[in-house]
Amino acid sequence: NAGVTQTPKFQVLKTGQSMTLQCAQDMNHEYMSWYRQDPGMGLRLIHYSVGAGITDQGEVPNGYNVSRSTTEDFPLRLLSAAPSQTSVYFCASSNGQGDIQYFGAGTRLSVL
Amino acid sequence: SQKIEQNSEALNIQEGKTATLTCNYTNYSPAYLQWYRQDPGRGPVFLLLIRENEKEKRKERLKVTFDTTLKQSLFHITASQPADSATYLCAREWGGSYIPTFGRGTSLIVHP
Secondary structure, eight states: OOOEEEEOSEEEEOTTOOEEEEEEESSOOSEEEEEEEETTTEEEEEEEEEETTEEEEOSSOTTEEEOOSSSSBOOEEESSOOGGGOEEEEEEEESSTTOOOEEOOOEEEEEO | OOOEEEOOSOEEEETTSOEEEEEEEOSSOOSEEEEEEEOTTSOOEEEEEEETTOSEEEETTEEEEEETTTTEEEEEESSOOGGGOEEEEEEEEOTTSSSEEEOOOEEEEEEO
16 A cells, blocks of 8 residues: 655756646545645645545645545646745645544755 | 644653643634654654543553643653654644644654
8 A cells, every 4th residue: 555645755946937746645535635844834734625626725825726636636736936835745635534644755845 | 713832842851751742722622633743854644633522542652631621732652762752743623624734843852
């Protein structure tokens, strides 16, 4: 069982470039979410999904887009990268309310 | 908005002692609180969940309490070991979703 898989592990972008962070889970979880983690700031919720076709904004959604066309995949898109988006991004999945969140290994993104 | 507050200062203790970490929340009482462990360069790993109607939960050397009067959860590690050194994160549900929002985490350092 792979669990939650994030790709790439590392990425360097120039300001204004776009990219998609991939997240896939093989546990048939309905709930998926994206967080960013910055030093001293903890994990902050960007976007989340409670099922295929359903997404909603979290605490810090600006500058990011998501879609959920399948149960397994939940990609995060940066349309025009900014240095403020330099961070470590974590994807997580779960079965529902209060259930265990399973996290991926993270994507370390630098925007120059 | 609901917030989770954790002591940002590192907690240093001697091996064998009990470590106690604090998590305070604001606004209404959450349906649950979760505790996670995060090691450097890795995603968080779930440890324990306690629901609003539970006072205490235990798992091996770990114990968590939930005090709705004080709006606080305490996380205890008894007989601490250097391998327990990590950052510990507290989480509650975000808004009306079933997705957790996290505190900034408390770093625990256990000295041999």
